[in-house]
Amino acid sequence: MNIQNIYQLYSISSGIEINSKKVKKGSIFIALRGKNFDGNQFAYEAISNGAMLAIVDDKKYAFCGKIIFVYNTLYFLHELAMYHRYRLYHVPIIAITGSNGKTTTKELTKVILAKKYKKVHSTINNFNNHIGIPLTILSMPRDTQISVMEIGANHEKEIEKMCRIINPDYGYITNFGRAHLEGFKSIEGIIRSKLELYDFLKKNKKVIFINGDDSIQLYNSIGTNRYIFSGTKKKKTDVNIEYSWGNNIKKSALYIKNIKIISPLIGNYNLYNIASAITIGTYFKVPLKKMKEAVEEYIPNNYRSQILMKNNIKIIIDCYNANPTSMIEALAFFNNIQGHKTIILGDMLELGPFSKNEHEKIISFIKKSNINIAFLIGNIFFNTKKTSYKIKNFINKKNFVEWIQKSSIQETDYILIKGSRKMELESLICLI
Template sequence: MKIKDLYKIYTVSSGVEINSNNIKNGSIFFALKGKNFDGNQFAHEAILNGASIAIIDNKKYFVHQTKNILLVKDTLSYLQKLAYYHRLKLLHIPIIVITGSNGKTTTKELIKTILSKKYKTVHYTKQNFNNHIGIPLTILSMSKKTQISVIEIGANKEKEIYKMCSIIYPDYGYITNFGKAHLDGFKNIKGVIRGKLELYEFLKENKKKVFVNEDDPIQLTHSLGMDRYTFSEKGDSNVKITYLWKKTNLKSFLRVRNVKIESPLFGSYNLYNIASAITIGIYFKVSLKKIKKAIKEYYPNNYRSQILEKKNIKIILDCYNANPSSMVESLISFNKIKGNKIAILGDMLELGSSSSYEHVKIISFLEKSNIEKIFLIGERFFQISKNKYDKIKKFYNKKIFIQWIKKHPIKTDFILIKGSRKNTLESLIHFL
């Protein structure tokens, strides 16, 4: 079956699914394979659950008499081709792509919130659908009624971002930053930079526009000669931003065109995320009054810069993910806060051969910080040789830490909780 013929089925379907348990009547089921599963074995179950067609790439599960099972060479590739075909049918819808090492999701959510003040139907990446599987599913969830879309691209090795751009075909793009994330795939910071700049490469080739933070020398240098719309605190940019984050306040403040804008997001590292969203809102002619309202209304609820309060302790829950760059930025901001402070930090994952070195650097920072107590959780932190200061305690895993904390209740003003997603440190809230 050619893609155009499958697309005809897609246009009258109830959508695309990769989980046979989520099938609705009339869905198209794509049998994808992972490290620990093979979706092909659920194709017949998907049909029984109401799928109009199941697409597989394993002959073992193909029955010639079954008209609604389609055997292809590679289901993932077929899914991506269908998404690209759908995008070609909706090229009139402007798409903004967001990528970068840190702050992608927060920036995407801020932009979506701002654009929603002007557009009735803003399409955007949901959950963590920002990879080679999630992106085609996101594209295929875009309806003809969509007025504008904001799509997030995550990557853990080179060539991924360019390939995803080839499916999305974005009209605009923004790179949040270049940090030490996914070093096991990118190898080093130079690999990270090359990978993220694939967005610029695609936009430049297709004569599309890029949003640029002029205070970032990498963005500024590599966007020369491109069609760009800029913001900065220091330079002569399209949008002039003044950053007003205060160490005595967990909120963030910015000034744009004599308008003071307040955000409940914590940390100086979030200022650029907010500034970029404001800039994109201005470009799309959302009034500053509406932008100000949108920024003030946006409260994160996804373990990213989330602020909670328990027993008169303010808890900064920033544990959706962590890498050396985001960990340092969080700790710098936390270190500036006045009051008694405790940090609970989990291992940083996917760092490859740099893992030990990067964890040692974090401990060195903590030793010099004014944070009164630091609890480090995970075997990577635990394996590092004994630290110099008693204020740092290490625990091999979360279970051991929970046993300890039950016997030693915490009393402080502020707690920062940060670590990679697999640590699921948000579960510690119950025990504080």
């Protein structure tokens, strides 16, 4: 069967699934391979669970008419997504990438656009990699009016490849931070990677949204069809933003056309995320009053910039992920809050040979800060140089849990929890 034949079946199916246990009746199961699993082994199980079709790339599992062999199932998933995008070429797609703030910016943009469009499609959670992006494309209904998609990457040329699948009409880069250094090798590699989005949009004469306060974005978008926002009044700025920089633990605020917009998101680092979403909304002619409503109604979730009150302690939960740039930004904001401050930090992963040095920079910041107590969790933090009365190290989360169950965190006003996703530090909240 060719891609067109399978697409016809997909169009009447209940969707695509890559987990045989989550198969819905009438869905299509695609058997993907990984380092520690082989989805081909579960093709028959998927059919038994109600899948109308299973796609495999190992012939020995294609032993019935409902199981179809292809050369490479991941490549097939990409091809099917590209074909679906081709069929829905009229749907405008906004692609968002960057080192930090991608998901927050995507969510804010989605809620703003929803004030004008009834059918807004977007990336679910952080389905932003080579598997999540094609699945996101294939989840796009035919009546979609506009879509917002997030692109993640941990090595060069990945964004370029994802752009060929998404075929975005618009794009925005949140920033260029020190994330995934293991794959990118250097900050220069990170910049080149993110700029692959600009390259695609420029080549296809599409629109680029630009943070005019970011010199890298400004310089590398010269000669493109760009729409600029800035906190300083520049002659070629399309949207002027006035930022309310501060250390407010409860809110972030900015002004556009003298209208004050207050977001539940905390931290100065979120102001650019809010501003970029408002800029995109402005481009798509969402009324300012409606954008204000959307931003002020948006409550962060998934452990991103959330505040929880527990035992009279304000707990800032920002532990969905972490890299050196986002960690320093969070610590710098937290450092300026008035009161007794405690931090619980987990290892920053995927930094390769830069790992030790980047963790030592965090420790150096803590030593010089007015943060009162720091609990550092993970093998990398544990094996870095640390000599400070305010720092307590634990080689893993289990050891920290054992310690806190016997002892307790001293009386404090604020606690910041932040670490890489694999550290799963949110599980510590119940112990505070």
